[in-house]
Amino acid sequence: MKVLLIGGTGLISTGIVHALHARGAALTVYNRGLTERRIGAVAQLTGDRNDFAAFERTIAAAGTWDVVIDMICFRPDQAESAVRAFAGRCGHFIFCSTVCTYGNTQTVVPTLETTPLAPHSAYGRDKAACEERFRRAHAERQLAVTIFRPSHTYGPGGNVINNVGWEPTFVDRLRQGRPIIVSGDGHGLWQSAYAEDVGLGFAHAAGRTRCFGETYNIVGDEVVTWDDYTRRTAAAIGAPPPRIVHLPSDFLLAVDRPRYAALEEIFRFHGVYSSAKLKRDVPEYRPAMPYEEGVRRTVAWMDQHQKIVSADRDPMEDRLVAAWEKFAGETVRAFGAQ
Ligand SMILES: NC(=O)c1ccc[n+]([C@@H]2O[C@H](COP(=O)([O-])OP(=O)(O)OC[C@H]3O[C@@H](n4cnc5c(N)ncnc54)[C@H](OP(=O)(O)O)[C@@H]3O)[C@@H](O)[C@H]2O)c1
Numbered sequence: 001m002k003v004l005l006i007g008g009t010g011l012i013s014t015g016i017v018h019a020l021h022a023r024g025a026a027l028t029v030y031n032r033g034l035t036e037r038r039i040g041a042v043a044q045l046t047g048d049r050n051d052f053a054a055f056e057r058t059i060a061a062a063g064t065w066d067v068v069i070d071m072i073c074f075r076p077d078q079a080e081s082a083v084r085a086f087a088g089r090c091g092h093f094i095f096c097s098t099v100c101t102y103g104n105t106q107t108v109v110p111t112l113e114t115t116p117l118a119p120h121s122a123y124g125r126d127k128a129a130c131e132e133r134f135r136r137a138h139a140e141r142q143l144a145v146t147i148f149r150p151s152h153t154y155g156p157g158g159n160v161i162n163n164v165g166w167e168p169t170f171v172d173r174l175r176q177g178r179p180i181i182v183s184g185d186g187h188g189l190w191q192s193a194y195a196e197d198v199g200l201g202f203a204h205a206a207g208r209t210r211c212f213g214e215t216y217n218i219v220g221d222e223v224v225t226w227d228d229y230t231r232r233t234a235a236a237i238g239a240p241p242p243r244i245v246h247l248p249s250d251f252l253l254a255v256d257r258p259r260y261a262a263l264e265e266i267f268r269f270h271g272v273y274s275s276a277k278l279k280r281d282v283p284e285y286r287p288a289m290p291y292e293e294g295v296r297r298t299v300a301w302m303d304q305h306q307k308i309v310s311a312d313r314d315p316m317e318d319r320l321v322a323a324w325e326k327f328a329g330e331t332v333r334a335f336g337a338q
Helices: 011-022 054-061 076-086 124-139 170-176 195-205 224-234 249-255 261-267 274-282 290-303 316-334
Strands: 002-006 026-031 043-046 064-071 091-094 143-149 180-183 216-217 244-247
Touching: 002 124, 011 026, 026 054, 026 249, 043 064, 043 274, 054 076, 054 124, 064 076, 076 091, 076 124, 091 124, 091 195, 091 316, 124 143, 170 180, 170 216, 180 249, 195 216, 195 274, 216 274, 224 244, 224 261, 244 316, 249 261
Parallel strands: 002 026, 002 064, 026 043, 064 091, 091 143, 143 216, 180 244
Antiparallel strands: none
């Protein structure tokens, strides 16, 4: 099986490369050659997919593929270029979308693929528009398309998120035992997947006719509360039990909406999705990495690559916690509570 990955050296795509290797596929990756390679000796096409003319020329000259997996298509103009590049040149086209296409209006968990899309952010709206473009290419028989919607995916090459976003100080705050903000009452539900596990799903869908024309959520099996997530992350990396401080999402957004925008996009809601359809059609997809081991590997990679930012560089969380505790203490006293 001859496979081309657009991207190929990223967080999820590295896992796909490893799983396709294990399947014995003949692989080529297309990227700019800027991101560190963790994929060994894999054939490379070098270029920027945003230079559409050059990208489409390179693809036209490179021949045909059994499968193309596009990991870095975020906008409709990129999707349009991908259709021009690959129509008639590949047997199966896999587009990496996101669960952010669902938005945050779901009232039932887990979210199924049949849930209407109501994206909240520009990211989600653009991914939904790309999906639409690829679905049309499928209907018009230009490409045989499969759409994957990953949820939160982590692993070496990426970072460790926290409940209020992608704070690069999170790991250091845990290590130092500084207070950790969790929105709401900490009971919001969350689901994380390990990148190498997600890679298995993509790799075993590749070339499978049953997956043509289908859309799949691809998520981890475990569902945890954000409080659990925070405690388990701390324990996994040998940090002290975290002092979790619950703050209302509305309060955080009123203080600094841009900084806490991720709460509105997803983190203040339940982020729980079903992979049952994928497991039916691609039974090789069986998430295997225990969270604790996955997070240890991720943090080891972050340490090696100096990706962990000192908590001293960002006093915001400490200031917010102090302000909240002062306000809460005064309010409790004013109401005469014990
Ligand atoms: N991680 C998550 O939680 C999550 C959740 C939902 C969906 N997703 C989706 O997962 C996909 C990301 O996949 P990933 O994790 O493998 O990617 P990634 O870690 O973001 O890595 C990006 C890859 O694309 C290449 N690249 C970036 N810009 C390029 C350009 N202009 N032209 C050519 N190559 C370029 C990079 O190599 P060079 O730098 O060398 O070019 C690298 O190989 C996205 O579609 C995202 O929406 C991720």
